[in-house]
Structures are given as structure tokens and as C-alpha cells.
Amino acid sequence: MQGKLRWGDFVICAVVLALAGLITLPFLFQPSDSLTCEIKQGDTVVKTIRLADGYQDTITLTAGDITNVIEVDGKSVRFASSNCPDQVCVHTGTLTRAGQMAVCLPTRVVVRLIGEDTTVDAVAR
Amino acid sequence: MKTSKRVALCGLLVAAALVLSLVEHMFPLQAAVPVPGIKLGLANVVTLFALTRLRLRETVAVVVVRVILSSVFMGSVTAFLFSLFGGLLSMLVMRVLLYGLGRCFSIPGISIAGAAAHDIGQIGAAILVLGTVDVVGYLPFLLVLSIPMGFATGLVCAAVLGHLKKINMEI
Numbered sequence: 016m017q018g019k020l021r022w023g024d025f026v027i028c029a030v031v032l033a034l035a036g037l038i039t040l041p042f043l044f045q046p047s048d049s050l051t052c053e054i055k056q057g058d059t060v061v062k063t064i065r066l067a068d069g070y071q072d073t074i075t076l077t078a079g080d081i082t083n084v085i086e087v088d089g090k091s092v093r094f095a096s097s098n099c100p101d102q103v104c105v106h107t108g109t110l111t112r113a114g115q116m117a118v119c120l121p122t123r124v125v126v127r128l129i130g131e132d133t134t135v136d137a138v139a140r
Numbered sequence: 141m142k143t144s145k146r147v148a149l150c151g152l153l154v155a156a157a158l159v160l161s162l163v164e165h166m167f168p169l170q171a172a173v174p175v176p177g178i179k180l181g182l183a184n185v186v187t188l189f190a191l192t193r194l195r196l197r198e199t200v201a202v203v204v205v206r207v208i209l210s211s212v213f214m215g216s217v218t219a220f221l222f223s224l225f226g227g228l229l230s231m232l233v234m235r236v237l238l239y240g241l242g243r244c245f246s247i248p249g250i251s252i253a254g255a256a257a258h259d260i261g262q263i264g265a266a267i268l269v270l271g272t273v274d275v276v277g278y279l280p281f282l283l284v285l286s287i288p289m290g291f292a293t294g295l296v297c298a299a300v301l302g303h304l305k306k307i308n309m310e311i
Contacts, residue, residue, distance in 0.1 A: 023240060024249025028287055031256045035283035042277055058271050100216065116274055120218045120266070127274055 042114045050113055052092050054085060055125045066090045066128075078122035085126060092126055094119065146194065150202050153194075157186035157206040158213070165214060178282070180289055181255055183210075185297045187231050188251055191238055192301065199235075203227045218269055222262045229261030230254040247301065251294025255286035 050066040056076055064072065064087060072087040073095070083104065086095040091111045094104040097119055104119035104126075113130030141149075160182035169178055183206060190199040207227050211220035234254040237245050245253075259282040266275040 019246055021244055021246050023244030024246055027249050027253045031283050031287060035280040038276055039280045121216055123270060125272060
């Protein structure tokens, strides 16, 4: 009866997977070297940091009574802490590659890593 | 079905959806699968059940009231907007697919589509709220996970419908 799988169910799964793959594609081609960290709150860019080994910084952003602490350490960025209820931004973990990002919805903060330089280190033929 | 019975069933379904959301909130699924924002979506069972038993406008009422109350209990204003977009889009997609129930689709399959639509609706709301398309980066993870999650909740719904049929309950 209703629980028995039909052919359409596999079409649904295939469409969902295809959609997921299609959206992932542009993110795969972002270069991973020469990282820039962009911190946005709403529409305004709060800070843009060129990431390099040994660089350390802590940025504190507030919105209402919620405070985000963003920690930059070398070539990685993470939400060190936040007192928002869902903690999604903190659970996202550490960002290390271009295209990765962490979002705190209550404060509307988006932390994004951008690979600016598209120069190639080596090409294998 | 009498109007009074329909109203009572709507209230019952809202209450059931709220309890399911609360129970779901107690299990930190994020600890097991490290994807931000992941959840089982048990409230989806209620939406799907309501779609098979009630009229469309009654189901809309159940979804909207559930979203409003659950954000009063545990969410914020932004979470409210996300759940509303996700909930309504998921409901619409499942309503359309239910026309093919039995012939082309099963309840678990429709539930997967609903779960995926819920994610797409939420990300859509996130794009509007944050004003950036970057959040789309989350979508692939959520979509892939919506298959097992939607399947699980779909099985629950199929089991409930099967049992009601077995005991010949007229609702």
C-alpha cells in the first residue's frame, strides 16, 4: 500500500541528488590558496582579512544582546563562541578552504573564505 | 466529516507537531552528523498526515500555527521566517506529489521530496534575510541528508496511516 516504493520515488531521489551535485559544482572550482576572509554583517562588510600563517586576530561582533567572537588563526577562521540559541555558527567549526563559510543567523553575520588568486602552482600533463 | 471534528483534528495535529519538534530538539543530532542545521524533521509527519486527511486550507492553518507556536517556544524571529518558508514550500510540493500516490509515488518518497523542499525553502528565506546568495553552499549537504531523513519520517507516516486503516478509524 502507501509504504511500498514506486518508480517515482527513485526519480525523486535522483532529482534531489542531481540538484545537490549541480549546486556543489561551482564551489569545487574555487582555488584553495591565497585566502581572504570576508566578514559581513547584513549587507555591510565589517572586515576583510588576508590570511597568512602566524596571523592571529579576534573579532567581536554584536547585534542586540547576542555577541559573536570570531577567531582568526593562521589560515583558518572559526566562530570561537556565540551566545545565540542555536549555536549553528559555532558547530560549523573551522574554515580552512576557499568557498567555505559560517553563518550566524541571529546576528546576520557571514564569515566567508575567498580564494582571490587564481594562479596555478603546477600543471600535470 | 463535521466542521467541529475537523477543527478538533487540526488542533490535535498542531499539538502533536509541537511535541514532535520539542522531542526532536532534545536529541542533538548535530553531535552525530556534523552538519550545521541538521534535524530529522518529525513535524513533517504531521504535515503529510494532514495533507492526506484534511483540506488544503486546513493543512495550511496547521502548518502556519505550528510554525508560529514552535518559534514562540524555542526559536527567534529569523528562525520563524525560515520555518515558515520551509514548511509552506514542503507542504505545496507534497500536496502536488500526493496526486500520484500509489501510482507513481509512495508516502516515503513524497516525504523525501517534502524534506528536500523544506531545505530549499529555508535556504531561500536565508538568501532573502541575509541578502547574499552564498548560503546556497549549505544546500548540497542538506539535500543529500534529506533523503535518509525524509525516508525515515515517511516510514513513520506510512505506519500511522496503515494502522488507522487497520482499526477502521474514521477520521
